[in-house]
Amino acid sequence: MRYVCGTVIVLGCALFQVVAGNGITVNLQDQASIKSAARIVADGLMNYYHGNETGREPGLFDGGYYWWESGAAWGSMLDYWFYTGDDTYVDVAKQGMLYQVGTGWDYMPKEQTLSLGNDDQGFWGITAMMAAERNFTNPASNQPQWLALAQAVFNSIALVWDTQYCDGGVRWQKFVFNNGYDYKNSISNGVLFQLGARLQRYTQNETYGYWAEKVWDWESTVGFIDNSTYYVYDGASVESNCEAINKIQWTYNTAVYMAGAAYMYNYTQSDTWKTRLDNLISTLDVFLYGSTNIIYEPACEPAQSCNPDQQSFKAYMARWLGATIQLAPYTSRQLFPILTTSANAAISTCNGGSDGVTCGYTWLTGTYDGKYGLGEQMAALEVLQSQLIPYSVAPYTNNTGGSSIGNPNAGTGLLGSQTSTTASTTKDKAGAWVITIVLTAIALVTSIWLAIDGMGDTKKLQEWIRLESHFG
Template structure:
């Protein structure tokens, strides 16, 4: 009953008032200055969870029991905040944290994360690096890894572990054979590869990346993880069944990672095919809108108040990627922006908790703080609120529209090569693409031989994963 009353209150406020007050936070979503002022309060709250810049702490990592990937995602939220608001308060600390976590090979695979590193984990850091390139975030010094090259390194290293032996393709959830979940192929791990490929193609005009984006989409569709009838995006499948039995749970970020990737592909290709695919995904958004309120929620766990720490951050990504979709495919504005506005109004009403009176809660359906707080909750509120600044900002940059980040198409492949600016060296980038293709082919052959010799003896079972996920099925 509380959810229904809260949702009704949110709907009334959205219809009859654009000024929402939650203790110290007041926002008028029709006023740029007001949105920026409110976003500053929420961003400060997000950074309250960060202590990596303090003596004896680890730069780049948020404390509090959060997995490494969420720290990478949080820096993406702060990059958006800087870009949308122009506030450079956290620029240097974000830059330091992002560079500290690149690992010895400059590919966002630090050795201390090996025991829990998933392709999706690495992918979220790669997406943040791609954001830095597209946003013209402060470039590192010449002796440090560059944002575009880091995104390319992550893309390449994930593409290199494409596995055709099981499920006719796809990348596995986990990076290493000893990780629990190595037997699982999921939409988010393949989705970050898809989205990075789409974004790198648009940024560099190197269509090898687009080829891989098409390849991932075709695999997801063929295997049924993107339903060809409904366009629902399901979670994944196990190699134990050759992905013939799918886990059809739906998460906001699974759909959204493909929606934004499709928008990037449509923006670059201007093809009817990608417009249709994008439209079909947008048509599934009703799954993630509560009743007739137009407020985003996580249907797989939010109604039962059972979302875990990771899942409490998922609404940040759907909010971010709905905003990106609007920028890349402006015709979607009239459909998507009202959803973001209603959700932003609902989210800000939850930011009246904590000792400071402005801490944001998790569910946006109650009309007030629900007692749940943390990095994910604060990220989600920040992303959906700052999405209201989209009308005042420009689309992500490319090499041709002002992007200045330096790339290395060989990054992450183990092939030696200096970092080169693909903005001025398209020939070198195409040569790099040829190298990537050769290396990928060689690795695929070697991987197939190794797996044939190894069989299933080393592969971890999914018993613990299934036990956890069954709570949300």
Template sequence: MKGSRSTIPALAGALLAAQSAMGITLDTTDPNSIKTAASTIAHGMMSYYTGNLTGGTPGLLPGPYYWWESGAMFGSLIDYWYYTGDSTYNDVVSQALLFQTGPEDDFMPPNQTKSEGNDDQGFWGMAAMTAAEAKFPNPPPNQPQWLALAQAVFNSQAIRWDNTSCAGGLKWQIFTFNTGYNYKNSISNGCFFNLAARLGYYTKNQTYFDWAEREWEWVESVGLISPTYQVFDGTNDDLNCSQLNHLQWSYNAGVYLLGASVMWNQTTGATQSTWEARVRGLITATSVFFQNNIMYEVACEPSNNCDTDQLSFKAYLSRWMAASSKVAPFVADLVATQLQTSAKAAASSCSGGNDGVTCGTKWYHNGWDNTWGVGQQMNALEVIQGLLIDSVPGPVSNQTGGISVGNPAAGTGGDTSPGAPTGTISTGDRAGAGILTAGILVGLLGGACVCWDRGPED
């Protein structure tokens, strides 16, 4: 059952009584309506969070939610402030992010390190990156800064780039004793790619762009991104990445979409044309996650077997589709109908629970489907608040008003940042990558048949 709600923010409190009988109403063309809906949904999401209460641990959601989803949630609240201007949760967000940085300021806290994967760390790093890009209020000078935290995550992962199998890539897990250490998955490599592109945009340091190029080449070479831009879940490096897990998850498509859109923004000529083709291809391939222009998690929603993690994945595709349109303007027309239709459907789902505004899982259900949770709230929050993308400034850089202080050596344990990648992936490195890239397995199975353990869950 859901926990009791914490103190209601002023805006949400004024709305709950009026909306409880009819759920959330949303006019997708009215900024005030969008902000009102977002406020109510954000309040519902934060009712699950107890880390800021006496006896709680800042930054942690209670079970069954894993650490990575906490980082994702705080990222959504940075977005909430960015889109709405409502600072209700800013202090809680800052407290959570700073408490979970760990002794090396790289989001490797002792309470998580033994089971932490690269994707888990990546979600916290991307939250810090969003804070830097959006000019979220800086921490005190004696605390780690948003840009430096994002750099620390990137640098610590660059050191983990693994050439012992599959000609490169990041493993899912960081430590050998964790299940999944032999799995190289799209989300871990996608978080790294996403951070590399965005750090390049912010700092204008070519090394980050070089790493982004290298990462994209690698995921294509092993077939995790197919010739038609489907993004598959992962591959076993014990088999030299010669076989793929063909499951498609919405957040995998989204994490590469934003990174590719940033790369389009920062390139010119033929290189920019290449990135535009990639962006358009990724958007076309996301059609698998829409039914009548309403977003759904194709690998598990139809069969009612989404796990706790997967119940939040739509939030990230929504988040990154909207953000992509800000750095690659041609994206806006390609995603507008899907995002607007999905937002309207999401609002319709937020009509359940004791408060009458609890959000459900299946947006195409035409009302609440009797499910609830952090993921359901975050999904609805991101797709609805993202409708305000045209009314907010784009991400800043250190040349366009950025206020976050960086540290190029953060996360390295030394005094230099990782060097530029050497060499390119050759045809010989493409180790059977094209053998299993055809078709959408989930379309045949109608459910989430997980061929290998998939994270981030440990």
């Protein structure tokens, strides 16, 4: 459906018709103009990539960024391909995404072990899910398939659901020897939540929705999602049993749950999920600067203290606001003006660097602020190409054109093969329910170990489970 001025989108047509920076000029009411500008920003993003060159590692962007941000960047490039139809980077994106899957085909490459977080793996899984939903060109039959990769990431994160502390939730880091293993946070649980919601919608298998409900209930019970304000807080240490909550708010934490709630609402059409979605949307003023409607990162942007990870967070806010509009179109009246105003502000910063079109970080100054990098380009690209949503279709499912092949057992270490995912097949349901059975067994063994041998040995058991599944 195309949203036309004066109907779904309520702000006046003339207000944001022409946006000009010294390097990029774009008419936000003209599809061809938006695509042309997006191509410039996308080219700038890909200037950070040399993984397709001899002697370089495919899939990784230059600049010393953590592994997860490369996975997130490919998500931005998938959006770029989908919204614009430009296939310039299709082959290189496909190569990079497949190279990083690891020997277990679960986005846990062994060379990333020492810094592997559940959220890191989750971002690669979300990109794989995007590929399935966008009907991105499928890999060869002897390679891992997009849907199976998303299922593998979902399963391997769900399998480390930890009831020993805080009555549930997954930890930030994957392995006990990683710094941050003692912390449970909203983003690691949020990627599990969103993947569950998306897999339910794509496959029509409600076991994934059960897990999305489980994560939401835990987040709200532990207080990471405040039940009165719907603010989404960062997380807490297991040493406090998650009672000493770090109440810092990041754009991507709110956005990951907002989009997940939109997926749940789209599938269930339930008033419960509509209410949750609406309540999350009501918190967006935290991330809009003053009365400007411009997205910013209040936790670090005013102090100019955002690190390279945080400089990319607005990209995911823009991406997931767009997804929310596609899945719950009634929200466009409130959300699309935010994206339009922010696109206006973002493109005004893309007049820096030696090329004259490099995008800056803060969108509040009206010009390039001297900060540049992968995150800055991603954020500008995502918010700009969000203006093409009115010309695009909603994410596909396996009933509406999605062709990716799945494997419900992927990522569990159980026998299984990549199979067709016809909606609600007995095989798919049985495979997904295996995850619940395995999780129950792990929880039972952990409880018995705790009762017999004490807390220290329980940690050894947890470490063994994680190391065995990763290296075994």
